[in-house]
Amino acid sequence: MDLRRDVTLGARLAVMRTGGLALALAGDPVLRLLYRPWIDDPTPVQRQLREAAQPYASRSGVLVVATHALCRDVVRDRRFLVRTRSGGSLGGSVEGGRDPLLEPVDLSFLGMDPPEHTRLRRLVGSWFTPARVAALEPLVVDLAERLADDAARRGRFDLVAEVATPLPVTVIAAILGVPDGDAAAFARWGRAVAAGLGGVRSLRALHRLDAAIAELRGLLGGLLEQRRRDPADDLVSHLAVQDAGTEETISLAALLLLAGFETTSTLVTNAVAAMTDAREPWAQLAADPDSAGDAVEETLRYDAPIQFTARTPHETVRLGERDVAPDTVVMAMLGAAGRDPSVHTDPDVFDLDRPTKADHLAFSGGIHFCLGAPLARLEGRVALAALAARMPTLHREPGAVRRRSLLLRSYQRLPVAT
Ligand code: HEM
Structure with a gap:
């Protein structure tokens, strides 16, 4: 543990925390999204941001775009790039490296x-092709059905822990080639690291995160060594025989786990959550599980898991009504874009039959368009069909806990009952 580093980081964290709260209290819409009541329902803040002159200058120093058209442009x-001119993190204080x-x-x-x-x-991408993803369908179906059967038998369960998390973790472990014996540790460390993705809030959280990253990298490093000696038909073996360095390969494997x-x-x-709250869409899905693909697209539009992404220009760029100077951070609010009334009629209504539902930016766009979109769509469709077919009267129970993150709009727990 480096004491001097900790003191500097601790001081910056304190400034960020109190500064963030002060700005939220003073009415800054972006920072309000971290607090109640906006964390439960961001609709008014998203509307405010969309209706403001674009880009909106947040008092936190970043520019924000929230319309579909400008988010897509960014x-x-x-x-618009993902690193500053010196190669640093967007909005960071470290020159030429990660903050x-x-x-x-x-x-x-x-x-x-x-x-x-x-x-x-x-x-x-040369390994992770749409054909390879399509071939995973039998595994995804088998897993989703087993998880849904177990949950239906229990009758009362936490959707996050019992179904929504084990499915993608098991699938990504199979893609990478993580052996069954290591899968539980892989999932635990992955969860700890993913929780820190939107930035950390305390030194303790940073230390916990550093420890989990080190353990995850250790596991992936061991797997890479093993696959170099004895390749199999998995992504780590594919990377092992390519011309990529060890650190680079471990980071690639970790990205797939964390992004996925x-x-x-x-x-x-x-x-x-959205469909059972509105009732009608869940009943519609239960009556026709083949419409699960529509449910996936409408959810991505209505309640995007990744709420924003950020970019910066290296030269002055005209965007909407402003010139954006080099190294200025621009947040593109992908979640707000999904509720843009100029693209979607009655955007705050969840509608499985909406003709424009696939016109969202939940997977971003341009060169960083989500590489895992076909897999996410497959897993979402199969999981929702399996749940609705078995539990047509599924509904929420008290005790839902939201994750406090600007980046990931999600639940830590979502208790439900059949
Ligand atoms: C519903 C689920 C998912 C959502 C909402 C999602 C969303 C996103 C978004 C918004 C980006 C781009 C961020 C940016 O533009 O800065 C992205 C990139 C990425 N995603 Fe996904 N993702 C999902 C699932 C997955 C899965 C299952 C995988 C892989 C197993 C995956 C792998 C990646 C990778 C590798 C990138 C980086 C692409 C690049 O930088 O070129 N994602 N994802």
Whole structure:
């Protein structure tokens, strides 16, 4: 443990915490999203941000865009990048590297600009093809049905812990080639690391996160060694025979775990919460489980798991009504874009039959468009069909707990009963 580093980081954390609360109390819409009542229902804040002149200048120093058109422009325009001109984290205070508070985890190519991004994305993409994902369907169906059968037998359960999380964790472990014996530790460390993705709030959380990252990297490093000696038909073996360094390969494998499981777990949870709250959509899905694909798209539009992404230009760029100076952070509110009334009629209503539902930005766009979108769609569709077919009267029980994160709009617990 480095004491001097801890003192500096601790002081910055305190400033960020009190500054964030003060700005939220003073009415800054972006920071309000971390607090009640807006954390439970962000609709008024999203509307306020969309209706403001774009981009909206948050008092936290970032520019915010919240309309569908401008969010799409930001993620598609190649002049907007994910690192500052010195190579640092967006909004960070570390020159030329990752800021441990804002970017505590190495997110491999998700945090890189071309040409490095292009090279690493290709390396994974050449194995992780749509055909390979389609071939996973029998495994996903078998798992989802077993989880849903067990849950239905219990009658009362926490959707997050019992169904929504074990499904994507098991699938990503199978993709990477993590042996069954290591899967539980893999899931535990993955969960701990994913919880820190949106930034950390305390030194204790940072230390816990550092320990979990070290353990996860150890496990993946051991797996890589083993696959170099004895390759199998999995992604780590594919990476092992490519021309990539050990650290680089471990970061790639960790990215797939981290990008893939909390997000997919959140998709399933948010879908069940939205549809059972509105009742009609859940009954409609139970009567026709084949409409689960529609439920996935409508959930991604209505309650996007990843609420925003951020970019910065390296030159002055005109965006909406402002010139954006180099290194200014622009937040694209993907969740608010899904509720844009200029694209979706009655956007705050969950409607399985909505014709525009797939017109969302929940998987971002441009060169960072989610590499796992086909897998997320497959897992979401299969899980929702399995749940609705077995539990047509599923409903919430008291005790739901939301995760306090600007990035990931999700539940820590969602108790439900049949
Ligand atoms: C519902 C579930 C998911 C959602 C909502 C989601 C959302 C996103 C978003 C918004 C981005 C881009 C962020 C940006 O533009 O800065 C992204 C990138 C990415 N996602 Fe997903 N994701 C999901 C599931 C998955 C799964 C299952 C995997 C893989 C197993 C995955 C792997 C990735 C990777 C590797 C990237 C980085 C792409 C790049 O930088 O080129 N995601 N995801």
